[in-house]
Amino acid sequence: MSDALRPMARPRLYEQVIDRLREYVAQARLGAGDKLPAERDLAQQLGVSRTSVKQAIVVLQVQGLVEARHGGGTYLVGHTLDAEPVEQLVERRQRLPDVLDAREAVETKLAELAAQRRTKVDLDAISAALDHMxxxxxxxxxxxxxxxxxxxxxxxxxRSDILAEFMNSIAERITESRTESLRQPGRPSRSLTQHVAILDAISLGDGRRAATAMRRHLRTVAKVRLLSWNPDDEDDGRRDEDDGGAGGDARE
Amino acid sequence: MSDALRPMARPRLYEQVIDRLREYVAQARLGAGDKLPAERDLAQQLGVSRTSVKQAIVVLQVQGLVEARHGGGTYLVGHTLDAEPVEQLVERRQRLPDVLDAREAVETKLAELAAQRRTKVDLDAISAALDHMxxxxxxxxxxxxxxxxxxxxxxxxxRSDILAEFMNSIAERITESRTESLRQPGRPSRSLTQHVAILDAISLGDGRRAATAMRRHLRTVAKVRLLSWNPDDEDDGRRDEDDGGAGGDARE
DNA sequence: CCCGGACAAGTGGCCCAGCCACTACACCAC
DNA sequence: GTGGTGTAGTGGCTGGGCCACTTGTCCGGG
Structure with missing residues (x-):
């Protein structure tokens, strides 16, 4: 095979610095939250300029592996500097309907968790949002x-960072459907009513009911969106049974 | 809400440069392979140092959005500088307990969808996995x-790209718990039994039952993991009611 | 005793000016 | 046409420097 003739690797300095840092973290048995040596020290010990060290750190920063506090040092976020495998598989587009499935999966769970974990402040915030609407x-x-x-x-x-981030990552696509949905005749007031029902359930700490209410709401939203595609479909609050979440008990 | 008291955003200069570049690429109607202005020019026009421009480019580089040829200029790889959402997701770290919530939210939905969309080939694949186990x-x-x-x-x-990618993004953390879980006495055979139940439901096209079975399975797994943390907790298949997913009707 | 301000050291953010290495391209000789 | 040469353009990297922010320490007032 002509594998030997593949393009020569032209390693950037900052990449080598990253490798060295990885090595260092592993050998030094550093854990989450531990402090890395100062940039100036690293530069001197590695024999490179501070700029190159900084570029390496910037990379680790955008990958979320490290956190740099202005004036306060640079710290490990995880227990390792290894990049997530996902990072390597990039470039893949999603079909739009996926968003609906994903949203139903995540937001019903969010509603359930909210019912279990919400504080007074949370309820006020949700309530304020309803007032605004x-x-x-x-x-x-x-x-x-x-x-x-x-x-x-x-x-x-x-209070689920991971789910919140996921929601964030599809926020843009949700926004598209949101406007379209609320443009439907009578839709804003109906959505508002459903929101109230969700708030009630969350307020009561009833995770199961909150999940159910959220699911019903999302189905309504989705249905509207589907309407502009294929006018069949029915089913709204009928088969919405409940979510499998834990019962209503609020957290501890 | 106390939303106003959230931590102040402390934008790094290179991040702002990245945003500007994104903007520029969009406005200038640049496409894949097009050349970006020279670093020196960018620095001057943006009113920042070349160092900051370089940091921005380094970031875009490791994200695979741009290609810099030593002495030959910097070129666009895709037709945009927008990072993939999944990639953004990975750029942050999450707390561990989140994984359990996230997995329950996503995998129950996956089971439901699988029941609705599975083909003969899918069933064979699942069945083969069971045989292997x-x-x-x-x-x-x-x-x-x-x-x-x-x-x-x-x-x-x-068949949900978006959920599949999400699962992929937390795959590593799932792996950690998997081993730990299966080490529990009697756990492998019990998991296998639950897997069979899930397959049965999927095979029948019963989304609701598939979701329920998956939830029960995940609760079992989670319980094991929780045991090694805090020995209280009970609740296994008791309150697992069912998932709110659509009924059993397979797609179309 | 505790709180809060002042101070100094440590450290990251950003910039400047410059040299080197490589690429691209035009030109020239063969 | 092929291949060498020269030159301008451009990215890679350096070293030094200033500024801003964080942290810890010390000290005086309450």
């Missing part, structure tokens, strides 16, 4: 912003 | 690989 609708608007705030507040109340 | 167990092994294959096969049958 109410005002928007009263003013003749669609209530897009209020809707966004509501879902954001619920997400915040669930 | 059975053999492993018979050979005295824990069945780790078979377990992995099973969940992978179910994920594949669900």
């Amino acid at each position: 109410r005002e928007e609708i009263a003013a003749g608007s669609y209530g897009v912003e209020g809707d966004r705030r509501f879902h954001a507040a619920v997400t915040a109340a669930a | 059975r053999e492993e167990i018979a050979a005295g092994s824990y069945g780790v690989e078979g377990d992995r294959r099973f969940h992978a096969a179910v994920t594949a049958a669900a």
Whole structure:
């Protein structure tokens, strides 16, 4: 095979620095939160300029492997500097309907968690979002912003970084459907009603009911969106049984 | 809400440069392979040092969005500088307990979708994974690989790129818990039994039952893991009601 | 005793000016 | 046409420097 004739690797200095840092972290038995040597020290010990060290650190930073505090040093985030495998497989597009499935999966869980973990502050925030949406609708608007705030507040109340980040990553695509959905006749007020139901369940600490209410809401939203594609479909609150989440008991 | 009191954003200069570059690429209608302005020019026009421009380019480089040829200029790889959402997800770290919540949220949905969309080929794949696990167990092994294959096969049958990518992004952390879980006495055979139940439901096209079975399975797994942390907790198959997924009707 | 301000050291953010290495391209000789 | 040469353009990397922020320490007022 002509494998030997593949393009020559032209390693950048900062890449070599990254490798060395990886090695160092492993050998030095550093763990999460541990402090890395100062940039100036690293530069001197590695025999490279501080700029190159900085470039390496910038890379590790955007990969979330390291955290640099201005004036406070650079710290390990995880127990290793190894990049996530996912990072390597890039370039793949998703079909749009996926968003709906994903949103139903994640947001019902978020509602359930929110019911279990919400604090007074969370409830106030959600309630404020509803007020905002109410005002928007009263003013003749669609209530897009209020809707966004509501879902954001619920997400915040669930206290799951990982799910919140996932929601964040599909936020843009959700926004597209949000506007389209709220443009439907009578939709804003209906969404508002459903929001209220979700808040009630969360307020009561009833995770199961919160999940159910959220699912019903999302199905409504989805249905609207589907309408503009294929006018069949029915099913709304009928088969919404419940979510399998743990019962209503609030956290400890 | 106390949203106003969240940590102040402390934007790094190179991040702002990246944003500007994104903007520029969009406005200038640049496409794949097009050449970016020279670093020196960018620095001057943006009013920042060349160092900062370089840091920005380094970031875009490791993200595979741009290619810098020593002495030959910097070129666009894709038609945009937007990072893939999954990639952004990975650029941050999450707490560990989140994984359990996330997995329950996503995998139950995957099971439901799999029941609705699975083809004969999918069922064969899942079945093969079970066979493999059975053999492993018979050979005295824990069945780790078979377990992995099973969940992978179910994920594949669900045909949701977005959820599959999400699973992929937390795959490593799942792996950690998998081994630990299967080390529990009697656990491999019990997991196998639960897998069979999941396959049955998927095979029947019963999304609801598939979701329920998957949830029960994940609760079992989670319980094991929790045991090594805090020896309280009970609840296994008791309150596992069912998932709110659509009924059993297979797609179309 | 505790709180809060002042101070100094440590450290990251950013910049400047410059040299080197490599690429691209035009030109020239064969 | 082929291949060498020269030159301008451009990225890679350096070293030094200034500024801003964080942290810890010390000290005086309450």
